[in-house]
Amino acid sequence: MCLNYCKFIKLYCVISVIFVLNFLKLIYIMYLIKLSATSSTNDFLKQLSATQQLEDFTVVWAENQTEGKGQMGGKWVSESSKNLTFSILLNETSFEIEDLFTLNVMVANAVIKALNFFKLDHISVKWPNDILSYNKKIAGILIENNIRANGTIQSVVGIGINVMQTQFDGFPQASSIFRQYGVALEQELLLDKIVSFLKQSVLHLKEGAEGEWDFYHDHLFRKEVASVFENIHGQRFMAIIKNVNHHGQLVVQPEHGDVKLFNLKEIKLLY
Numbered sequence: 001m002c003l004n005y006c007k008f009i010k011l012y013c014v015i016s017v018i019f020v021l022n023f024l025k026l027i028y029i030m031y032l033i034k035l036s037a038t039s040s041t042n043d044f045l046k047q048l049s050a051t052q053q054l055e056d057f058t059v060v061w062a063e064n065q066t067e068g069k070g071q072m073g074g075k076w077v078s079e080s081s082k083n084l085t086f087s088i089l090l091n092e093t094s095f096e097i098e099d100l101f102t103l104n105v106m107v108a109n110a111v112i113k114a115l116n117f118f119k120l121d122h123i124s125v126k127w128p129n130d131i132l133s134y135n136k137k138i139a140g141i142l143i144e145n146n147i148r149a150n151g152t153i154q155s156v157v158g159i160g161i162n163v164m165q166t167q168f169d170g171f172p173q174a175s176s177i178f179r180q181y182g183v184a185l186e187q188e189l190l191l192d193k194i195v196s197f198l199k200q201s202v203l204h205l206k207e208g209a210e211g212e213w214d215f216y217h218d219h220l221f222r223k224e225v226a227s228v229f230e231n232i233h234g235q236r237f238m239a240i241i242k243n244v245n246h247h248g249q250l251v252v253q254p255e256h257g258d259v260k261l262f263n264l265k266e267i268k269l270l271y
Helices: 002-025 041-051 097-117 177-181 187-203 205-218
Strands: 031-035 058-062 084-090 123-126 130-133 136-147 153-161 226-231 236-244 250-254 260-262 267-270
Touching (some): 041 058, 041 084, 041 136, 041 153, 084 187, 097 123, 097 130, 097 136, 097 153, 097 205, 130 177, 136 177, 153 187, 205 236
Parallel strands (some): 031 058
Antiparallel strands (some): 058 084, 084 153, 123 130, 130 136, 136 153, 226 236, 226 267, 236 250, 250 260
16 A cells, blocks of 8 residues: 555656646746847847857847848838837747748737737737738838758747837838827837747647637738739739738739739738
8 A cells, every 4th residue: 555655656746747847848038138229139149149059039139220120121110219129039949941931920929919918909910920000010020030951940030019109200001009009018028928928839839830820810900801902013903811821922812813822022902
C-alpha cells in the first residue's frame, strides 16, 4: 500500500512539473531595447541580430523613427514621441515558408486584440495589414523575413501605431487613437499587450492557425460588401471581397466574371 502510494505521489509530482513547465511557456518574457531615436527599428534589430545572439521576442522601441518603412518600399511617417513604433524579433519559431502569411495574420490579429482590450471598437484590417478605426488608418505592419540556408526563418516584425498624433497633412485617410477615440493610451501598456497576444498565437501556431484565420476574416475591412477597386492600369471596377487565401492573395468576386486573385499592389481598394 505504501509503495503504491509513493508511486502515485511520484507520478503526481512529475505531472505537476510538466504542467508548470507548459504553463510557463505561456508567460512571455519581453527583452526590450528602448531608443530615443533611430532611422528604422526594423533595420536596427536586423543589424543587431547579425552581430549577436538575441532572444526570441526581443523588442526594439524607438521614441523617434526618422525613416520608418512601409510595404513595398513605402514610408511610415511618424511624429516624435507621439506614436508607438517598434519591431519584434522572431528567431526560433516553427514557421515554414508556407506559413509566412499566417504570421502576417497573427500580427494583425494581435494588434486588433490589444486595441479591443483597451475598449477601442470598430477596428478592422484592410488587406493585407493596415489597421483601421472605422475607415481611418491608425496602424501599419511591415514584416521582413530572412530565409536561412538551413531552411529556418528569421522574421522581424515592424509595427507603427498612431497614438497621440493629430496632424496628418497630405494623408487624409490617416488618423490616431487619440483623434478617433479621445483616449491618451499608455504606449508601453499597448506594446506589452501586442507582444503578449502575438506570443500566445506563435506558441500555438499548429493548433491555432485556423482560428487566427477566422479572426482575421471576421475583421477584414469591407468583406462581402460591394466596393470600388482600381487595378494597376488605372481601370476601376466593382467587386466584392470574399476572403484572403493562405498565399496572402485577395480573393474578389467582380460584378461581371469569375472570381479573381490579386497580389499586393496589383489592386487598390477605393473607399
